[in-house]
Amino acid sequence: MSLFNPETVACPSCGAAVEFNAVFSLNADRRPDLRAAVLDGSFQRQPCPACNTEFRLDPEMTYLDVRRGQWIAVFPVANLDQWEELEARTLATFARAYGPKAPAAAREIGYGLKARLCFGWAALREKLVAFEHGFDDVILELTKAALVRGLDNSPVAIGTELRLAGVDGDQIAVAWLTSADEEVKEILRAPRSLYDEIAADRTGGWTALHATLSSGPFVDLNRLLALTVG
Numbered sequence: 621m622s623l624f625n626p627e628t629v630a631c632p633s634c635g636a637a638v639e640f641n642a643v644f645s646l647n648a649d650r651r652p653d654l655r656a657a658v659l660d661g662s663f664q665r666q667p668c669p670a671c672n673t674e675f676r677l678d679p680e681m682t683y684l685d686v687r688r689g690q691w692i693a694v695f696p697v698a699n700l701d702q703w704e705e706l707e708a709r710t711l712a713t714f715a716r717a718y719g720p721k722a723p724a725a726a727r728e729i730g731y732g733l734k735a736r737l738c739f740g741w742a743a744l745r746e747k748l749v750a751f752e753h754g755f756d757d758v759i760l761e762l763t764k765a766a767l768v769r770g771l772d773n774s775p776v777a778i779g780t781e782l783r784l785a786g787v788d789g790d791q792i793a794v795a796w797l798t799s800a801d802e803e804v805k806e807i808l809r810a811p812r813s814l815y816d817e818i819a820a821d822r823t824g825g826w827t828a829l830h831a832t833l834s835s836g837p838f839v840d841l842n843r844l845l846a847l848t849v850g
């Protein structure tokens with residue numbers, strides 16, 4: 621079931637009170653339309669009735685897609701600096717819902733689910749796009765790391781993020797965007813073969829970073845960034 625709660629938030633432009641039907645549980649199996657709205661960026665976005673400025677409610681919810689094996693705890697980007705604490709909370713929530721502490725029927729479903737934690741709509745969307753293209757999200761993050769390694773100015777910084785936008789033929793398109801409003805600053809491209817090479821790597825060159833990125837449900841390059849800053 622998808623669950624919503626009425627919530628009043630201040631319009632970021634004029635301050636007027638805006639009513640939102642805030643989602644706190646999204647079931648993509650039963651509501652494919654909501655999954656589609658996450659993908660096209662329209663979900664939980666609406667105009668302010670006073671000034672007509674469109675804005676988006678920050679996500680704080682769980683996302684479930686049993687068919688695709690995805691269970692994702694989503695928090696606002698503003699909570700990124702608490703990822704370690706939220707990672708522990710995410711693991712506890714998953715354990716109660718689908719893990720060792722869940723009833724047998726739910727545990728059965730849980731075997732097929734990958735638990736993830738992400739911050740913001742762009743990060744959630746990326747997990748869905750990655751699945752569509754058959755990407756393992758850990759390898760995808762390593763590919764992004766390889767992509768930015770060759771750049772003079774690293775686009776990985778507080779306030780911006782790199783998110784898989786899609787795949788064009790043999791090119792992976794990665795959007796460098798502003799976290800606050802998801803505005804795309806630039807589209808970076810990498811050959812899909814870079815992903816395939818990293819996935820097939822047996823030299824051990826990626827082993828340490830792979831282990832770091834996959835050591836918890838927060839599979840994201842920001843894990844390293846937050847570590848550096850924190």
Ligand SMILES: [Zn+2]
Nearest residue numbers: 631634668671
């Ligand atoms: Zn307004």
